[in-house]
Amino acid sequence: MREAAPSIIGWPDPAPVLPAVIVERTQNPTHGDYSVTLPLKLAKPLRRSPMAIASELAAAMRLPSSFARIAVAAPGFINVTLERGWLQSQVDFVVSVGEGWGRSDLGQGVPVQVEFVSANPTGPLLFSHGRGAVVGDVAARILEASGFAVQREYYINDKGKQIRLFGESIRARMLGEPAPEGGYSGAYLSDIAAVLEDNALSASAPNLGELGVEWVQERIWDDLKRLGIRHDQVFLESSLYGGWDEDTMKRLTGLGRVVEKDGAIWFRTGTEKDEVLFKRDGYPTYFASDIFYHRDKFERRGFQRVIDVWGADHQGQVGRLKEALRVLDIDPARLTVLMVQLVSVKRGAETVRMSRRAGVGVSLREMLDEVGPDAVRYFFLLRSADAQMEFDVELAKTQSGDNPLYYAQYAHARLANVLVLGAGSTGVAALDRLDSEWELDLIRIILRWPDIVKEAAQAIEPHRLAFYTDEVAASVHRFYKNCRVVTDDLTLTAARLQLARAARITLANALGMMGVAAPDRM
């Protein structure tokens, strides 16, 4: 269409710029399945009526009549309606593709890194960390399914005084003393102290911090494992300081971006407010580490794109990091930072607000114990990452359709169940008999799945999967309720079983991409 349009309607001088998206999905089914709005966009530059342009373009469009109907509608839309026979035939196609249904080679093997969680090993993961963990993991799954070469990375901040402070906090706990100034005071310190004492270590042992980190990190891996999350790579901050730091500083200095004042070393942002890179005591700031780290990702390791999942409390860092990348001649658009907003936990009438900074709140582990990993994942995915959310514990535990997780999983279980019941049926499927509104609606929704994945990959918006899943589940329940699958009518039974297979595959793939179980029985 984009290529053909000029020759069909004649090109003016200068030529108009065509929009990137030419065919879009209609939002109202009475207008068909797809629409072309090009005539409306071309009307002004061509100084012609949009309806006339639409008619000419529509007349020139060549689509097999078995595939779709084309219509022109005021004020200048070209609407394409998929033919029933074609829709029905796609049921076989979905079944034949099976597990690959929804996957694509959109990314063409481009290397992408998703870095997420990256919590400091000085305390167990909070529930709010879980949100970033799920968002990052599902973003990675979506990109993998779309043909990107994805690496999942966990960055550990193993330098600096936090580890030392952590060790001092453990020592204080072992001695029954209060935590040091700015130290850690959570109940888990007692657990660590108990383990260390069991191993005959005293408060005077020199490496309490390291031992504590080991304990915490084990627990973090364990929590993530229960959530179904693994990382491919652990990156230590300390590895940035074997020369890479100096090399990067040399580059920045050469670019005239480094200045020393007040005994510290600063990055010249180009605005009035410079940023400290190395503190007066000689230690690097997080900003400096982040510059070294991201230059490493892009230049040394060659990732084309990097997705960082950060908590909302780090958003101040985004602008200056991107500015530093730009200065280093790395296109900042290659870095996407997903800001994950705060989570509060609602238990009955009580709401607990989570605060990372304050280090208080509900631990990820308690929530895994209480509602299970599937509910944690699905509920986090039912909200876009950039909106603050409330997690309703009672709802997550409810075993009914009020709970969107059960609603979706139950739809899958129903299909699996009916497929077992129909396993002995011997009829030959007559797909043209899938002609009720419920069946055709389900087919249309199923066929959207590959687009949903692509859109989620392009926008990096994992929540789109959950909303789609909810739609599929609703359509499945309607189908199940209105179209009895296994009957004496053998060709219809076979056709409906095939549709049930296609729907089950779609639901299973969608739930699978979210890391949520798709049970056959409930």
Added chain:
RNA sequence: GCCCUCGUAGCUCAGGGGACCAGAGCGCUUCCGUCCUAAGGAAGGCGUCGCAGGUUCGAGUCCUGCCGAGGGCACCA
């Protein structure tokens, strides 16, 4: 004071500049039970899309300002 995210139905939230786009679920009021799991389905009411301008053939959607909520603005992490 500056920056970021959000502001849509009583509640929790979707809405890639398009035409019934004003939505879904929950909650509320009803209805559906020989029969594949009623852990379900069907019907109904619910709104000045925070406010005011602007861009556009067309604006919850983009821009500006204001108001409100939350989070950032450390030689903290």
